[in-house]
Amino acid sequence: MKKPMNLIFVLALVGILAGAAFAQFAKTEDAIKYRQSVMFLVGQHFSRMGAVVKGEQPYNKEAFEKNAVLVESLYRLPLEAFMTPGSDKGSGMKADALAQKDKFTQMHNTTEAELAKLAAVAKGGDLSAIKPQFGAAGASCKACHDAFHNK
Amino acid sequence: MKKPMNLIFVLALVGILAGAAFAQFAKTEDAIKYRQSVMFLVGQHFSRMGAVVKGEQPYNKEAFEKNAVLVESLYRLPLEAFMTPGSDKGSGMKADALAQKDKFTQMHNTTEAELAKLAAVAKGGDLSAIKPQFGAAGASCKACHDAFHNK
Numbered sequence: 418m419k420k421p422m423n424l425i426f427v428l429a430l431v432g433i434l435a436g437a438a439f440a441q442f443a444k445t446e447d448a449i450k451y452r453q454s455v456m457f458l459v460g461q462h463f464s465r466m467g468a469v470v471k472g473e474q475p476y477n478k479e480a481f482e483k484n485a486v487l488v489e490s491l492y493r494l495p496l497e498a499f500m501t502p503g504s505d506k507g508s509g510m511k512a513d514a515l516a517q518k519d520k521f522t523q524m525h526n527t528t529e530a531e532l533a534k535l536a537a538v539a540k541g542g543d544l545s546a547i548k549p550q551f552g553a554a555g556a557s558c559k560a561c562h563d564a565f566h567n568k
Numbered sequence: 569m570k571k572p573m574n575l576i577f578v579l580a581l582v583g584i585l586a587g588a589a590f591a592q593f594a595k596t597e598d599a600i601k602y603r604q605s606v607m608f609l610v611g612q613h614f615s616r617m618g619a620v621v622k623g624e625q626p627y628n629k630e631a632f633e634k635n636a637v638l639v640e641s642l643y644r645l646p647l648e649a650f651m652t653p654g655s656d657k658g659s660g661m662k663a664d665a666l667a668q669k670d671k672f673t674q675m676h677n678t679t680e681a682e683l684a685k686l687a688a689v690a691k692g693g694d695l696s697a698i699k700p701q702f703g704a705a706g707a708s709c710k711a712c713h714d715a716f717h718n719k
Contacts, residue, residue: 441616447612450608451608451609451612453605454604454605454606454608454609455605455609457602457605458605458606458645461593461598461602465592487645494609
């Protein structure tokens, strides 16, 4: 079922989506579902890398890199959905999150940078360099979740 | 930077996100949620192109191309999730879909090809060429939904 990594695909995602500002959600619920969809996919592919870092799965450079690039790419999508007014209702977002948009954006950008670094070291293929960067990326995820996501 | 501590944090996060198992999908429900997440995002970005094709939104080459490339890229992700045994339960998938895996895969691949063509014409920037290919892509989506998705 696995296909070889499609470099065009991943490079297109990374390049095309960088700085992209996708407008328009028809409904507030769509913004919530949009970001939840992205974050579920991010979680899935981040966890696949985590299994390797923990030694539960063997390290395969191509597969790890694919996951890292995909996570980096996906994570560029949802900021606008997070910022959508009213979307703090009916989601796991803390009630005061949208009152701290600057902090939210800053933390989002920090994670984005950590994920970009992770993709870069994944391309390098040195697991001893990947592991600490995976940790740094995960820590930035956790910091933002702690700040803005209900337990 | 306390990288070992970061690693501990992230491993905890991975555990929270995905449970202990690291098969491609830890649970059948994850496969369902995975493909539903992908398809929601595909639907969102396909609809944004649809609004342009229908004349409800102005045509902007860069924005249209971003949507087309994103949809093409996302659509490469979920086939394995669709094929996961047992995932026809508790989802919108028709009961007999997984008994027709070859047909399902063939239709999925057809849509993948149509979306690749759509991304290609979107890069060309000729709306008169984009419109019929958008229609062809949408028709392939509909054909597969009609075959395998409950109304």
